[in-house]
């Protein structure tokens with residue numbers, strides 16, 4: 001039988017993976033749940049300009065406005081969760097009840113952050129749950145129009161790492177599917193090290209860039225203190241990672257990361273949290289920082305700079321909630 005795929009959250013990441021999968025699965029079997037870009041996506045489909053996959057790419061999947069509407073197109077083999085990893089009411093995991101109807105439906109979390117999986121795992125204990133680290137810089141420049149630059153790599157593994165054998169096999173099948181669509185996916189027995197490795201960059205650049213309305217290179221070149229500040233924030237993150245057992249997430253890794261950004265031209269990369277801040281959208285405060293601080297507390301690691309960043313980004317996020325009456 002033909003595979004059926006649901007993309008919950010057809011923003012930057014969801015749309016590019018929908019495109020990759022549309023090279024192996026008929027677009028009529030790919031259903032995209034949209035919100036602000038629903039009208040544009042329904043009318044014209046999605047457009048992607050990618051420095052890797054090509055310019056002017058188009059995708060015309062099924063487009064719906066709610067998860068309930070998408071249930072009519074199921075049952076699904078894969079439910080890709082590509083919303084922001086934020087708390088909502090009702091929660092994102094609970095919204096998926098209408099579509100996680102088969103024990104074989106694989107849930108794939110295409111999101112940044114750490115410690116974001118447990119609600120999905122407790123709600124859908126029998127379904128394969130895949131957690132990922134996504135390297136895919138994409139920005140939505142107008143409704144349903146996306147620009148993707150430089151990099152595409154997906155690290156995939158089960159949650160938890162010691163999931164049953166059938167779930168491990170489901171992870172392998174998903175990795176093969178992405179590869180058939182021309183993407184680069186890597187299977188891990190334990191994905192958490194990759195999540196923490198990615199967090200080193202995201203817990204630094206995402207809030208720093210969002211708070212300063214600067215891209216990463218712009219921030220680094222903004223004053224004589226910027227580099228040392230970023231380095232010190234990364235030192236705190238790597239100290240928590242070390243205490244949590246992720247020994248390769250080190251200060252040396254942070255230094256290499258900074259050197260890579262320093263070597264880039266202005267203006268640099270726009271982290272997804274900067275894109276959210278510029279549009280006044282709710283931000284991944286806990287997935288990127290709050291859960292990290294909880295780990296720091298658990299291990300008794302001092303993190304004064306991260307606490308300051310958290311307090312500021314949480315206040316900015318709250319201000320967006322007040323202003324918009326909040327979409328969540």
Ligand SMILES: NC(=O)C1=CN([C@@H]2O[C@H](COP(=O)(O)OP(=O)(O)OC[C@H]3O[C@@H](n4cnc5c(N)ncnc54)[C@H](OP(=O)(O)O)[C@@H]3O)[C@@H](O)[C@H]2O)C=CC1
Pocket residue numbers: 008009010011012013014033034035036037065066082083084085110111112113134135136137138139140271272281284327
């Ligand atoms: N963009 C990037 O470069 C990268 C992002 N990531 C991570 O990937 C994840 C996804 O990020 P990204 O794609 O940038 O986020 P986007 O904000 O671009 O996309 C999320 C989409 O989900 C939609 N959505 C949210 N709630 C609902 C709902 N209830 N019903 C229907 N649609 C909904 C949003 O709609 P609306 O537009 O109305 O808000 C939006 O279109 C995040 O965890 C991010 O940190 C990882 C690597 C790179």
Ligand SMILES: CC(C)(CO)C(=O)C(=O)O
Pocket residue numbers: 112134135136137138202205206269270271272273
């Ligand atoms: C790697 C990076 C910075 C890509 O833009 C990202 O993960 C994000 O924007 O959240």
